[in-house]
Amino acid sequence: MNSVNTPSSIRVLDERSDQVWTKGSGKEFVCDKKSAAGSVTQRACAFCGSRVVLYPIADALHIVHGPIGCAVYNWDIRGSLSSGSQLNRNSFSTDLAEKEVIFGGEKKLKASLLELINFYQPKAAFVYSTCIVGLIGDDVGAVCKQVTKETGIDCIPVDSPGFKGTKKSGYQAACEAAYKLVGTGDTNGISKYSINLLGEFNIAGEAWMIRKYYEKIGIQVVSTITGDGRVDDLRRCHGAKLNLVQCSGSMTHLSKLLKDDYGIPMERVSFFGFEDTARAIYAAAEHFGDPELMRRAEELVRDEISKYAPKLKEYKKRLKGKKAALYVGGAFKAFSLVLALRSLGMQTVLAGTQTGSAEDYEQLKEICDPGTVIVDDSNPLELAKFVLEKDVDLFIGGVKERPIAFKLGVAFCDHNHERKIPLAGFEGMVHFAEEVANSACSPIWKYAPRRQAKALRLPEPEPTAPLACEGGAA
Amino acid sequence: MSMCKGNPDTLTTTGEHAEGPLPASATRNACKLCTPLGAAMVFKGIKGCLPFLHGSQGCATYIRRYMISHFREPVDIASSSFSEDDAIFGGARNFAQGVDNVIRQYEPEVIGVATTCLSETIGDNMLGMIKTYQDKHSGDGPPLVHVSTPAYTGTHSDGYYSAIRELLKAFVKPTRITQSRMVNILPAMMSCADLRHLREICALYELDATILPDYSSTLEGGSWDSYHKISPGGTAVEDIAEMATAIATLEIGHTQAVDKKSAGHWLETEHKVRCDSLGWPIGIRLSDQLFAAMATIADRPMPAQLADERGRLIDAYVDAHKYVSGKRAAIFGEPDMVVGLAAFMSEIGIRPVICATGAKVKNWKELLASEIEGGTADVEILSDSDHAKLAAAARELKPDIILGSSKGYPLAREMKIPLVRIGFPIHDRIGAQRMLSVGYRGTLELFDRVANALLEGRQDDSETGYSYL
Ligand code: SF4
Ligand code: SF4
Numbered sequence: 001m002n003s004v005n006t007p008s009s010i011r012v013l014d015e016r017s018d019q020v021w022t023k024g025s026g027k028e029f030v031c032d033k034k035s036a037a038g039s040v041t042q043r044a045c046a047f048c049g050s051r052v053v054l055y056p057i058a059d060a061l062h063i064v065h066g067p068i069g070c071a072v073y074n075w076d077i078r079g080s081l082s083s084g085s086q087l088n089r090n091s092f093s094t095d096l097a098e099k100e101v102i103f104g105g106e107k108k109l110k111a112s113l114l115e116l117i118n119f120y121q122p123k124a125a126f127v128y129s130t131c132i133v134g135l136i137g138d139d140v141g142a143v144c145k146q147v148t149k150e151t152g153i154d155c156i157p158v159d160s161p162g163f164k165g166t167k168k169s170g171y172q173a174a175c176e177a178a179y180k181l182v183g184t185g186d187t188n189g190i191s192k193y194s195i196n197l198l199g200e201f202n203i204a205g206e207a208w209m210i211r212k213y214y215e216k217i218g219i220q221v222v223s224t225i226t227g228d229g230r231v232d233d234l235r236r237c238h239g240a241k242l243n244l245v246q247c248s249g250s251m252t253h254l255s256k257l258l259k260d261d262y263g264i265p266m267e268r269v270s271f272f273g274f275e276d277t278a279r280a281i282y283a284a285a286e287h288f289g290d291p292e293l294m295r296r297a298e299e300l301v302r303d304e305i306s307k308y309a310p311k312l313k314e315y316k317k318r319l320k321g322k323k324a325a326l327y328v329g330g331a332f333k334a335f336s337l338v339l340a341l342r343s344l345g346m347q348t349v350l351a352g353t354q355t356g357s358a359e360d361y362e363q364l365k366e367i368c369d370p371g372t373v374i375v376d377d378s379n380p381l382e383l384a385k386f387v388l389e390k391d392v393d394l395f396i397g398g399v400k401e402r403p404i405a406f407k408l409g410v411a412f413c414d415h416n417h418e419r420k421i422p423l424a425g426f427e428g429m430v431h432f433a434e435e436v437a438n439s440a441c442s443p444i445w446k447y448a449p450r451r452q453a454k455a456l457r458l459p460e461p462e463p464t465a466p467l468a469c470e471g472g473a474a
Numbered sequence: 475m476s477m478c479k480g481n482p483d484t485l486t487t488t489g490e491h492a493e494g495p496l497p498a499s500a501t502r503n504a505c506k507l508c509t510p511l512g513a514a515m516v517f518k519g520i521k522g523c524l525p526f527l528h529g530s531q532g533c534a535t536y537i538r539r540y541m542i543s544h545f546r547e548p549v550d551i552a553s554s555s556f557s558e559d560d561a562i563f564g565g566a567r568n569f570a571q572g573v574d575n576v577i578r579q580y581e582p583e584v585i586g587v588a589t590t591c592l593s594e595t596i597g598d599n600m601l602g603m604i605k606t607y608q609d610k611h612s613g614d615g616p617p618l619v620h621v622s623t624p625a626y627t628g629t630h631s632d633g634y635y636s637a638i639r640e641l642l643k644a645f646v647k648p649t650r651i652t653q654s655r656m657v658n659i660l661p662a663m664m665s666c667a668d669l670r671h672l673r674e675i676c677a678l679y680e681l682d683a684t685i686l687p688d689y690s691s692t693l694e695g696g697s698w699d700s701y702h703k704i705s706p707g708g709t710a711v712e713d714i715a716e717m718a719t720a721i722a723t724l725e726i727g728h729t730q731a732v733d734k735k736s737a738g739h740w741l742e743t744e745h746k747v748r749c750d751s752l753g754w755p756i757g758i759r760l761s762d763q764l765f766a767a768m769a770t771i772a773d774r775p776m777p778a779q780l781a782d783e784r785g786r787l788i789d790a791y792v793d794a795h796k797y798v799s800g801k802r803a804a805i806f807g808e809p810d811m812v813v814g815l816a817a818f819m820s821e822i823g824i825r826p827v828i829c830a831t832g833a834k835v836k837n838w839k840e841l842l843a844s845e846i847e848g849g850t851a852d853v854e855i856l857s858d859s860d861h862a863k864l865a866a867a868a869r870e871l872k873p874d875i876i877l878g879s880s881k882g883y884p885l886a887r888e889m890k891i892p893l894v895r896i897g898f899p900i901h902d903r904i905g906a907q908r909m910l911s912v913g914y915r916g917t918l919e920l921f922d923r924v925a926n927a928l929l930e931g932r933q934d935d936s937e938t939g940y941s942y943l
Contacts, residue, residue, distance in 0.1 A: 006700060013575055035531060037555045037568040038575030044539075045532025059487035067591045067625040068501060069508025073536035075881070076482075077543075077901075084489060086482040090862075095501035098626050101595055112500035119497050121486045131530050131592045132626075135561055162532035163556045163592070380550050381579055384701040400539050403548040407698045449699035 007388035010381050013039055019376040023368050031361055031376040034166065040379040042327070042400050043354045045162030047130050048074070049170020052417060053250050054126050054158065054178065056201050057229035058082035061122035063092040065109050065140060066130030070162070071095070078417045079203040082228050087120055096132060106138050113147045113155060123231035124154040126177060134161030154231075156180045168249060168355045175254035178225065178234055182258070185235025193288045194220040196240040196264075198255055199247030200271070202227025203417055206424035210271050213281055213425065217296035219288070225251065238262045242287050244269045244280060249330035249355055270332060271424040272432075273340035274305055274312075304426035312344070315433035318441050320345030325387055325405075326396040327378060328415060331356025331364050337396060337415070338367055344433055349390040352378045380404055394440045409448025411439035481888040483862045502862035505806055505881070506832025507898075508625035511537045512633030513588035514551050515663065519687025520641065521708035522583025522616075524576055528569055528600065529590030530556040543901040545666075545693040548705060552576045556592060565593055569603050570610075577615055580703045584711055586637065587620045594624035617711070619644045629833040630898075631808045634663050635730060638686055639737040645714040646745060656716070657771055658723040658747065659685045660730070660737050662754055662810045663898060666694035667910040675765075675913060678779060679772035684713045684720065686737075694907040718745035722771045724764070725751050727810035728841045753845065754814030755912045756920065757821045758787065760845075764913070783914035790918055791822060794925040801928060804828035804868050804885075806859070806878040807897035809835045815877050815896070816853075817845035818917065824924075827871045830856035830864045861885070875928060892927035896920070 012020050015036045021029040035041035047064075051074055054062065064071035075091030082088065094112050096105050113125060125147075129140050144155035158177040160170045195214060200207045207227035214221050222240040223233035243255045243266040255266040267287065269280035278301045285297040324346050326337050331353045338348045351364060352375035365374060373386050384404050387395065395405035398416030405412040413435045415423065423432045445451050483502055486492045510527050514537055517525035527534040534553035541549040552575075554560075554568040576585060589600060600620045608618070621640040623633045638660055659672055669690040676683035691707025717723075718741065725731070725738030731751030733739070738749035750771075755764040761784075765776055776784075801824045805815045809831045816826040829842050838857040843850045854867045865885045868876075872889075876882045879897045886893035900906035910916040933940065 010701070010703070011578065013578060015575075034557060035555050036571070036575060038526070038552045038572030038579075039555075040534075040550050040552050040576075040579070041531060041555070042535070043531065044535040045530055048532055048536070063500060067508065068504050068506060068629075069511070069533060069536065069591075069625050071501075072504040072507055073540050075503060076884075085487040086485055086489075087487050089482040091503050093501045093504065094499075095504065096626050098624070101591070101624075101626050108499055112497065115495070115497035115499055119486075119492050119494055121488070121492070123487060131532075131556075131561065131590075132595055134558075135592065135595055161530075161558075161561075163530040163558050163561045165558075379579075380548060381701075381703060388701060399543050400535070403542055403546060404701075406546070407548060407695075408701060409697060448697045450697070452699075 007385045010385040012382055012385075016377075016382075019378075020382065021365070021374045023365060023372045023374070024370040029361060029365070029374065029376075031356055031358055033377065035377055040381070041377055042379060043167050043377060046164045046167060046170035046173065047128060047160040047162045049167035049250070050128060050158045050160035050174040050177070051170075052078070053171055053174035054226060055088055056080040056082070056226040057126070057178075057231065057234070058088045059085040059123040059230050060088065061092065061116055061120060061125040062088055062128070063094065063112060063116065063125065064128045064130060065094045065105065065138070066096055066132050067101075068093055068095045070130040079419050080201045080227055080417070081205050082202075083208075087122055092116060101132060101136060104136060104138055105133065106143050109138065109140065110143050110147060113143070114151065117147070117151050117153050122153060124156060124181060126156050126158050128158045129161050131161045131163050134164065154181065166355060171250040172253045175251065175257065179254060179257050181231060181234040183235070183238045183261070185232055187236050187239025190222055190236070190239040191220040192241060193218060193290065193293065194222050194240045195242045195244050195284055196222050196237045196258075197224040197227075198243055198245040199251035200224050200227045201247070201417065204420050204422040206271070206422045206428060209422060209425045209427060213300060214284060216300055217281070217285060217293055219284055219293065225254065238264070240264060242267065242284060244284060246270060247330060248332045248360070249357065268332065270336040271428070272333065272336040273343060273429055274309070274426060275339060275343070276336050277425050277429070278305070308426045308430050311430050312433055315437050316343075316345045318437050319433070322346045322393040322440055323349045323390060324394045324396060325350035325383070325390065325392040326415075327352045327375075327383060327401050328397060329354050331360030333415075335360065335364050335367065338364070340429065340432065344436065346394070348372060349392060350375070350383075350386045352376065352383070384408065394436060409445055409450040411436070411442070411445070413439060481865060481884045483865055483884070496862070496866060501860045503860055503881070504832055505830060505860050505864060506629035507540070508533075509623035509628050509630060509633035509636075510588040510590055510625065511540065512630035512635070512663065513586065513621050513623050513637035515541065515689065516634055516637035516641070516687040517586030517588070518549065518692050519689035519708050520584060520586065521710040522704055523586050523708065524550065524552060524580050524582040524704060525586045525588065526552040526554070526572065526576060527588050527590050528554050528565060528598065529592040530561070533590045540899055544899040544906050546907070547693050547695060549693075550580070550704075561592060561596060564596060565598050566603050566606070569598075570607050573607055573618070582616050582704060584616050585618045587618055588623045588633065588637065589621075590623070591625050594622065617644065631663065631729070631810070631833055635727075635737065639735070639740060641686065641714055642717065642737050642740060645711055646717050646741070647715045648745060649716075649718045651719050652721055653682070653719045654721055655680065655682050656720040657681045657683050658717050658720045658741065659683050660723060660725045661685060662727040663808055664912060665909050666690040666907040668912045668916060671910055671913055671916060675768065675780070678777040679768045679774050681768065681772050684717055685709060686714060686717070717741065718747055720747050722748040722750055724767055725749055726754055728753055728813045728845070729809050729835060732837060732841070753817065754810050756814040756917055757818030758784070758914070758917070759821060760814055760817055761913050761917060780914060783918070787914045787918045787921070790921055794921070795823060797925050797928055799823035801825070801874040802827045802871065804830070804864065804871075804873040804876045806830040806864055806876075806882060809833050809838070809841070811897055813841050813845055816842055817847075818920070819877075820845075820847040822921065824875070826853060827873055828854045828856065828864065828867050830859040830867070832859055834858045875924065877924070892931050894920075894923050894927050
């Protein structure tokens with residue numbers, strides 16, 4: 001029945017056909033749609049979106065109001081690091097029981113907040129509403145107000161029931177919640193050359209690497225939002241003179257609020273790959289218009305590139321000509337990845353995102369090679385179909401995509417929030433190349449049945465030739 | 475950067491030790507997962523089955539990700555992807571559309587429908603929806619099984635056992651025939667390797683087993699030459715249909731033994747298939763009980779291979795007893811696994827000083843007392859626990875070793891004691907699926923893991939760093 005399938009036996013659902021696009025097809029492409037029921041989307045929910053964005057604020061208390069599952073599945077699974085407080089690594093939940101679902105959970109929420117605040121002494125508290133809470137009608141806002149009054153600690157509701165829109169709506173709810181803190185702190189001592197880094201989550205310490213670049217050239221980083229985040233940084237971030245927005249999907253809303261209310265301009269940047277990192281550093285230097293900043297920026301970029309480019313060249317030799325698929329959160333990241341892969345001599349043949357915006361996709365479509373398939377809000381079967389059709393060598397994605405690649409004998413590189421290896425900045429690019437090469441050039445693939453089968457169909461003088469990495473093993 | 479000087483559950487934001495009364499209202503670092511996860515795991519053990527969660531999609535995605543990080547296999551779970559309107563007006567439309575799409579994409583042989591908190595709370599009538607759907611399609615298409623799994627009434631173990639029961643109710647056909655070599659096994663939430671071993675044991679007794687569920691291949695399969703929409707393997711619906719013909723059912727788990735509504739008891743009352751209630755077969759005593767039951771059913775003595783394994787296990791106990799004797803263990807996880815592990819620990823001379831589960835278990839104390847050698851006066855018995863409570867108890871009672879899932883790692887690290895990983899989820903190590911722990915052979919492997927973990931700790935802590943024991 002459904003035993004072994006060829007790619008053509010996997011059908012794209014009718015209601016999804018306009019979310020699958022091939023460059024050169026001339027077809028329409030649609031995104032920003034709600035996931036179709038039964039499509040097995042890779043997206044999570046609005047709550048997940050909020051949780052991802054606010055989680056790295058390390059000295060805040062995060063409590064999930066709802067039944068236990070929503071809280072427990074994201075207990076300490078993220079790779080965002082904190083240089084101090086570890087409070088955010090706990091999973092606190094009101095863990096609603098049946099009687100609270102029936103009679104309301106406000107009392108339990110209040111008691112939980114009071115006890116936790118008393119015990120852990122957080123700087124603020126975020127209270128996430130999950131689907132059930134949205135339904136049973138708890139007045140989370142009122143409870144937060146009461147507790148704020150009683151404790152003097154800001155308790156901020158995050159209006160993120162999972163069913164409310166998509167993960168993107170959750171980003172928005174998170175931005176709204178974080179914004180409650182903005183403007184409440186002292187902006188003394190903030191330099192005229194100062195920035196906020198928005199959408200940088202300090203996965204594996206990336207924010208620390210990036211922060212150093214700016215500090216080196218004489219630009220103050222007021223806050224990284226939210227990587228290694230602190231409540232007090234958020235309170236005073238409105239004092240910064242420029243916002244650099246990396247993960248635009250999650251943070252555009254906050255940067256817009258900061259622009260509207262405080263007149264802080266924003267620039268979209270990416271710290272992935274040499275080119276984009278350099279561009280991000282120049283963007284800030286250029287913005288402030290001080291030639292000295294620019295000079296130092298150029299010096300820094302030159303130094304870093306000369307330090308890491310030779311290593312990259314080595315990897316490029318080994319990776320050249322390989323075909324990559326990527327499926328990530330937002331399209332801006334996808335865009336960066338396509339360029340980075342290209343700089344390693346690799347070609348992206350399949351690119352997709354969970355929540356890309358139309359604007360992002362336009363850019364993505366532009367830079368991709370003809371024939372590249374672009375998918376929005378895809379699912380495992382579609383991804384498998386195109387991995388097979390395009391005969392991909394490497395897949396870049398998250399935990400949920402990994403088995404698709406591995407089952408088919410395809411290399412894999414983690415590029416999500418759970419990874420433990422920094423991939424941003426100049427140094428990060430080398431880690432990325434190493435990660436990719438370690439998987440793509442592993443000697444094991446020749447044993448994978450699919451690769452073996454292929455080798456048999458296309459006999460070569462050297463049976464392992466189609467798999468061997470140019471330049472040989474490390 | 476200096477990071478993490480202790481367990482995040484006891485530190486304030488400035489890194490001080492948190493003081494004052496322990497927060498009691500909130501759950502801090504839960505020691506349980508939610509009910510539909512258990513049901514989804516069972517459905518993954520049915521041939522050609524696609525699990526389907528009725529509710530918003532986040533629950534399904536979270537559960538998928540969690541299962542993938544443990545099993546490292548594709549875990550596709552569909553959802554009816556509720557929007558705000560569906561949450562208010564009911565999810566019938568989404569349900570029908572979702573099932574249509576699942577059938578179009580996956581061509582499943584059966585769809586396992588579990589509810590989520592959301593659909594339970596709005597009171598969606600699942601059975602009605604399923605009937606409407608099937609009537610509309612005049613019975614064509616795959617059967618749909620439904621299990622009710624609100625997370626606010628139980629934990630993943632409950633979801634697991636309920637799904638087994640509902641599968642039986644849906645598919646078992648009444649019969650007058652009894653096949654003398656047929657046995658049913660209703661395992662608890664064991665590893666893939668455990669399930670395979672149970673099948674192997676049955677073969678040794680020349681018994682033909684229907685294991686429900688059997689995710690030993692679906693959640694630990696080979697490398698593929700093409701893509702499988704649904705991972706191959708699992709218990710076939712036709713085999714479930716025949717389960718009333720079996721000579722007996724072996725139902726694993728102390729909580730099931732005392733639950734008159736358990737799947738095994740249901741088969742007994744409704745279809746007259748004798749139910750043998752057994753503990754999770756870890757350790758000699760509980761494994762002996764399993765093999766004794768098998769011998770009776772099969773009317774065969776213990777096969778020589780198993781007798782050999784038993785001999786080797788006892789020999790291993792003897793060889794290493796001094797390294798484990800007098801040690802103290804903290805055990806946490808699914809209730810039935812904790813009982814099995816506690817029995818095993820006490821059997822080898824390790825005191826199970828903390829036995830914790832996140833579930834609210836009736837008679838939890840009695841269940842443990844029935845299996846712990848030497849009484850439970852010195853045992854901290856925690857039901858409805860979370861990891862913060864478990865950690866607080868551990869700080870008092872100072873165990874030498876922890877047995878449980880990866881979620882015990884922060885505590886193990888804080889206390890500088892080993893964590894022997896067992897149960898679900900194990901997402902900081904490779905190979906959770908193929909960790910064998912049941913029967914004599916499994917116990918032997920587990921025993922070695924425990925003894926070596928203790929030895930390794932001692933060696934690492936030694937002044938000289940000896941390399942000879
Ligand atoms: S709503 Fe219920 S079913 Fe869904 S993740 Fe939360 S606890 Fe689990
Ligand atoms: S119940 Fe809602 S908030 Fe919780 S995981 Fe499911 S979809 Fe997300």
